Amino acid sequence: MAAYKGKRVLITGGLGFIGSNLAVRLVGEDAEVSIVDSSVEGCGANLYNIAPIRDRVKLIPAGICDAELFRDDLMSAEVIFNLAGEISHTHSMEFAERDLQINAVAQLQFLLGCRQHARGRRIVYASTRQVYGAPEYLPVDESHPVNPIDFNGVHKFAATNYHLLMSRSGDIDAIALRLTNVYGPRMALNIPCQGFLSNFLRRLLLGQTIEIYGDGNQLRDPMFVDDAVEAFLMAGAAVRPPSRVYNVGGPQALSLSEIACMAAASADAPEPVFRPFPEHQKEIDIGSYYTDSTRIRTELGWTPAVRFEEGIRRTVAYYRSELSHYLDPAAGEPTCNLPEHDGARRRLRYGAA
Amino acid sequence: MAAYKGKRVLITGGLGFIGSNLAVRLVGEDAEVSIVDSSVEGCGANLYNIAPIRDRVKLIPAGICDAELFRDDLMSAEVIFNLAGEISHTHSMEFAERDLQINAVAQLQFLLGCRQHARGRRIVYASTRQVYGAPEYLPVDESHPVNPIDFNGVHKFAATNYHLLMSRSGDIDAIALRLTNVYGPRMALNIPCQGFLSNFLRRLLLGQTIEIYGDGNQLRDPMFVDDAVEAFLMAGAAVRPPSRVYNVGGPQALSLSEIACMAAASADAPEPVFRPFPEHQKEIDIGSYYTDSTRIRTELGWTPAVRFEEGIRRTVAYYRSELSHYLDPAAGEPTCNLPEHDGARRRLRYGAA
Numbered sequence: 260m261a262a263y264k265g266k267r268v269l270i271t272g273g274l275g276f277i278g279s280n281l282a283v284r285l286v287g288e289d290a291e292v293s294i295v296d297s298s299v300e301g302c303g304a305n306l307y308n309i310a311p312i313r314d315r316v317k318l319i320p321a322g323i324c325d326a327e328l329f330r331d332d333l334m335s336a337e338v339i340f341n342l343a344g345e346i347s348h349t350h351s352m353e354f355a356e357r358d359l360q361i362n363a364v365a366q367l368q369f370l371l372g373c374r375q376h377a378r379g380r381r382i383v384y385a386s387t388r389q390v391y392g393a394p395e396y397l398p399v400d401e402s403h404p405v406n407p408i409d410f411n412g413v414h415k416f417a418a419t420n421y422h423l424l425m426s427r428s429g430d431i432d433a434i435a436l437r438l439t440n441v442y443g444p445r446m447a448l449n450i451p452c453q454g455f456l457s458n459f460l461r462r463l464l465l466g467q468t469i470e471i472y473g474d475g476n477q478l479r480d481p482m483f484v485d486d487a488v489e490a491f492l493m494a495g496a497a498v499r500p501p502s503r504v505y506n507v508g509g510p511q512a513l514s515l516s517e518i519a520c521m522a523a524a525s526a527d528a529p530e531p532v533f534r535p536f537p538e539h540q541k542e543i544d545i546g547s548y549y550t551d552s553t554r555i556r557t558e559l560g561w562t563p564a565v566r567f568e569e570g571i572r573r574t575v576a577y578y579r580s581e582l583s584h585y586l587d588p589a590a591g592e593p594t595c596n597l598p599e600h601d602g603a604r605r606r607l608r609y610g611a612a
Numbered sequence: 613m614a615a616y617k618g619k620r621v622l623i624t625g626g627l628g629f630i631g632s633n634l635a636v637r638l639v640g641e642d643a644e645v646s647i648v649d650s651s652v653e654g655c656g657a658n659l660y661n662i663a664p665i666r667d668r669v670k671l672i673p674a675g676i677c678d679a680e681l682f683r684d685d686l687m688s689a690e691v692i693f694n695l696a697g698e699i700s701h702t703h704s705m706e707f708a709e710r711d712l713q714i715n716a717v718a719q720l721q722f723l724l725g726c727r728q729h730a731r732g733r734r735i736v737y738a739s740t741r742q743v744y745g746a747p748e749y750l751p752v753d754e755s756h757p758v759n760p761i762d763f764n765g766v767h768k769f770a771a772t773n774y775h776l777l778m779s780r781s782g783d784i785d786a787i788a789l790r791l792t793n794v795y796g797p798r799m800a801l802n803i804p805c806q807g808f809l810s811n812f813l814r815r816l817l818l819g820q821t822i823e824i825y826g827d828g829n830q831l832r833d834p835m836f837v838d839d840a841v842e843a844f845l846m847a848g849a850a851v852r853p854p855s856r857v858y859n860v861g862g863p864q865a866l867s868l869s870e871i872a873c874m875a876a877a878s879a880d881a882p883e884p885v886f887r888p889f890p891e892h893q894k895e896i897d898i899g900s901y902y903t904d905s906t907r908i909r910t911e912l913g914w915t916p917a918v919r920f921e922e923g924i925r926r927t928v929a930y931y932r933s934e935l936s937h938y939l940d941p942a943a944g945e946p947t948c949n950l951p952e953h954d955g956a957r958r959r960l961r962y963g964a965a
Binding site for chain 1: 708709712716717720721724755757758760761762763765766767769770773774777780781895
């Protein structure tokens with residue numbers, strides 16, 4: 260995309276899954292890329308994600324809350340891609356205050372920093388379909404009621420609103436993308452609470468059978484990461500976009516069973532098996548979900564190009580050659596335990612009743 | 613209301629405007645009342661508010677975030693009325709992190725405390741119409757899109773969602789009331805950023821002319837505090853309520869001009885004057901708003917009983933005899949400045965661009 264040639268961009272969460280793919284793409288477009296990432300455990304940061312561009316990006320190991328630490332980079336950035344955050348719904352139910360700290364407190368501090376050092380600048384924020392909760396109708400468009408059913412959804416909505424109301428006042432010029440399940444190369448595989456696609460992939464690549472919770476009939480519209488990256492680039496370059504919030508989903512609505520079978524087939528792995536839904540997952544299950552992407556199609560011209568069969572093939576191929584950087588086969592089943600974070604653990608005794 | 617006779621109740625924010633009126637009423641109903649209030653500056657706490665019941669309530673001077681400090685009171689409370697918070701939209705725009713701390717962080721910590729020490733207990737939360745933002749239609753019912761235009765609305769919505777999702781999982785049993793402009797005795801008059809009714813009253817009682825911003829045609833449905841208290845009591849006593857969120861509004865939709873003229877007449881004060889809308893207020897003005905209270909009328913049997921003419925008369929009468937406890941006529945015009953709060957000021961340098 261010619262719009263980024265020679266442009267200075269700043270990516271928060273640029274060591275994570277989508278952020279690093281965006282960084283790789285932007286370096287390919289001859290942009291000058293700075294990455295802010297504090298590698299919070301559990302959020303998917305992996306230095307190997309930027310291995311192909313390591314000498315062509317500036318890496319700032321800081322939390323987004325500490326805007327003073329990268330003040331000059333903020334001042335010079337022409338576009339800011341704001342992808343730092345915790346995406347796990349499960350983590351958020353177990354460690355609610357940690358999610359609040361990462362996804363709302365730090366975001367507010369970051370945006371106050373942007374107001375001071377990057378006033379009026381375009382910011383593209385990675386929001387999530389999770390703010391809608393269990394769909395009242397399908398496909399889900401931007402008018403769907405907001406009814407989050409986990410702390411992650413609550414805090415991502417709060418941060419979305421920070422972006423929107425600070426744009427109303429001209430402090431920044433933000434667009435929020437509400438993403439559906441994104442998958443592809445550079446996704447963390449060693450964090451079991453980052454969604455079903457990460458789990459399916461881990462099991463496949465370790466030669467284990469995929470396990471589906473429940474009947475597997477719930478629909479999802481997985482989106483290949485290159486399509487997500489394209490949406491960020493278009494939102495970053497859009498001149499006077501008619502809207503500030505866009506739902507962004509994949510090209511097909513597939514059942515979890517179909518997704519699992521197609522993934523297994525792409526890796527020559529055994530057929531998936533079905534397991535009863537675990538209690539703690541039931542609580543935050545949203546049933547079927549797929550996206551109405553009409554608004555971003557018509558207003559920004561974005562359209563998802565990669566079908567699941569193709570995307571999962573490319574994903575498996577990536578991990579076949581890079582697996583040692585994403586999984587330690589000897590490490591056994593990963594767990595959801597997280598380390599202490601900003602005093603959250605102390606508080607979380609309350610939750611351990 | 614017989615339901616509260618001999619019942620143990622806990623009121624957070626019980627030194628504030630609505631909380632103290634609720635406490636006075638509950639003591640009158642022979643309930644055993646504990647109040648948790650840390651008297652955060654700017655939030656309306658006033659020890660004089662509970663003067664008539666001071667020896668019949670237990671006052672716990674603690675922040676709601678420190679649930680361990682009132683653990684026994686939580687354990688024994690049969691109903692919890694959760695009114696602690698900052699209500700000022702203007703404060704929130706100036707001190708966004710302070711609002712986040714008071715209205716979201718502390719609320720989450722409080723509810724995690726409730727989960728541990730008051731599991732499954734009924735909690736009635738004081739939410740606000742501000743979560744809806746500028747109305748897309750009138751009157752505003754509970755299905756209206758959530759589109760807050762100030763930080764206060766963002767954080768009150770986050771805290772509402774904490775209540776709702778922790779009720780889904782059975783951790784608590786919460787109801788959120790979305791209140792419109794409440795007025796009446798015990799309202800703070802020395803905090804200029806707590807809404808137009810507080811400002812109108814202060815000017816009246818000091819013998820000054822009321823100033824209306826703009827043309828004064830915006831509609832509001834002011835609610836007398838006794839009606840708000842009644843809604844809290846009904847929500848606290850409701851057995852298996854069909855809903856978890858109720859809009860609660862006053863009996864009449866009146867223009868700001870009408871409200872100002874009626875208020876002036878009730879105090880034999882001069883006619884109001886009109887002033888241009890200040891810039892910083894324009895940004896968070898929502899235009900006309902009035903409430904569709906159908907759901908709480910039909911499901912809980914609540915209805916507002918006090919018309920504005922009567923409510924403002926009773927309010928003026930209260931302050932005529934108690935004014936010295938609410939205003940220092942010699943102190944001059946109050947300002948919006950707030951003291952340091954949980955490190956917010958340090959961060960707020962960002963905002964002082």
